[in-house]
Amino acid sequence: MEAVRTAAEGTTASNTKEVKAFGTEAADAPLNQMHINRRTPTPHDVEIDILFCGVCHSDLHTARSEWGPSLYPCVPGHEIVGKVVRVGGHVSKFKVGDMVGVGCMVDSCRECQYCQEGLEQYCEPGMTGTYNSPDKHLPGNPTFGGYSESIVVDEHFVLRIPDNLDPAAAAPLLCAGITTYSPLRHWNVGPGQKVGIVGIGGLGHMGIKIAKAMGAQVVAFTTSESKFDEAKRLGADEVVLSKDAEQMAAYRGTLHFVLDCVSAEHDINAYLALLRVDGSLALVGAPEHPLPVAAFSLIPGRKSFAGSMIGGIAETQEMLDFCAGHNIPADIEMIDIQQINEAYERLLKGDVKYRFVIDMASLKQ
Ligand code: NAP
Ligand code: ZN
Numbered sequence: 001m002e003a004v005r006t007a008a009e010g011t012t013a014s015n016t017k018e019v020k021a022f023g024t025e026a027a028d029a030p031l032n033q034m035h036i037n038r039r040t041p042t043p044h045d046v047e048i049d050i051l052f053c054g055v056c057h058s059d060l061h062t063a064r065s066e067w068g069p070s071l072y073p074c075v076p077g078h079e080i081v082g083k084v085v086r087v088g089g090h091v092s093k094f095k096v097g098d099m100v101g102v103g104c105m106v107d108s109c110r111e112c113q114y115c116q117e118g119l120e121q122y123c124e125p126g127m128t129g130t131y132n133s134p135d136k137h138l139p140g141n142p143t144f145g146g147y148s149e150s151i152v153v154d155e156h157f158v159l160r161i162p163d164n165l166d167p168a169a170a171a172p173l174l175c176a177g178i179t180t181y182s183p184l185r186h187w188n189v190g191p192g193q194k195v196g197i198v199g200i201g202g203l204g205h206m207g208i209k210i211a212k213a214m215g216a217q218v219v220a221f222t223t224s225e226s227k228f229d230e231a232k233r234l235g236a237d238e239v240v241l242s243k244d245a246e247q248m249a250a251y252r253g254t255l256h257f258v259l260d261c262v263s264a265e266h267d268i269n270a271y272l273a274l275l276r277v278d279g280s281l282a283l284v285g286a287p288e289h290p291l292p293v294a295a296f297s298l299i300p301g302r303k304s305f306a307g308s309m310i311g312g313i314a315e316t317q318e319m320l321d322f323c324a325g326h327n328i329p330a331d332i333e334m335i336d337i338q339q340i341n342e343a344y345e346r347l348l349k350g351d352v353k354y355r356f357v358i359d360m361a362s363l364k365q
């Protein structure tokens, strides 16, 4: 590969390394093996050999352009855990051999009010997604995610994986963990509160574990009878089969907070009805189509309907340390990368307990 500038000269180094990846060329095409380019580390970059990558429902939404046209080729994956294999000359947080993680962001402007406050996910000009964002370093290319052999990321966006967390079971924390931890913290969930977690998939199962560890009384809402007993094992105090109107009615006006982690169309009004006066429902699930909300689901009871997106970098480290301290790994099913298309089909059926994690060694085969 040609080297136009050296890494020492800054972030415009255009020399790259070709690595194996798994991705798709179009919204209606399956994922297949391909080759992508990774930049040579600049002085603030860390090069990571990817060991494990979680499979988030957002990977599927994006690969299939469900939130609007995606950039192709699309290499998903934003629950990345791996080993540092190379660091730039100015890197101070990490060294070769460290076990590290990368979540949903690889860059932001670092200057706006939100970046200054550690809310890089709400960066005003916009954060750079780990995949499906224009790549500032390799103009004309999208960023490529963790379904790949390696990744190069500015150290500010790299997380430390605590020693006592199993690296594979820690991978889902990088998105599912922080996406549930951040709103639970923001809405001050804790002892004395009854909290509903809706949709027990990758996000929801982490939501149950984290809300419980924060001291709340947790009620899990599921459409899957097969998850009914298991939700209790995950930490739920009570479980509701949401298709059963009688079971739902028993919770009217009882919940302080609801975290909605559902990936598909469903009736939000049914959950707003379960809130107490002044209660809030935060949506983290991001279905393809709009969800109708009735005015009278909110007005009587002064209820709030809100949203939340992942979490900042400092907060993500705080969440990893919290999960390590409370011994909260994700419950995972390990797959080879060659099973990814089948895994997406199972995700659509809610058939995963509770997060697929790709053993990236399978990509090297
Ligand atoms: P997932 O593992 O597929 O879990 C989604 C769960 O939703 C399913 O397990 C199922 O739970 C429930 N569900 C699915 N279809 C349903 C339907 N038609 N009606 C009612 N419930 C249904 O997905 P995930 O990875 O946790 O992601 C969940 C959503 O969050 C996705 O839309 C994803 O894009 C979004 N997300 C948002 C952020 C953010 O920053 N806000 C971050 C990550 C992901 P039960 O079987 O228990 O009913
Ligand atoms: Zn995600």
Ligand code: ZN
Pocket: 108, 109, 110, 111, 112, 113, 114, 115, 116, 120, 122, 123, 124, 125, 126
């Ligand atoms: Zn910013």
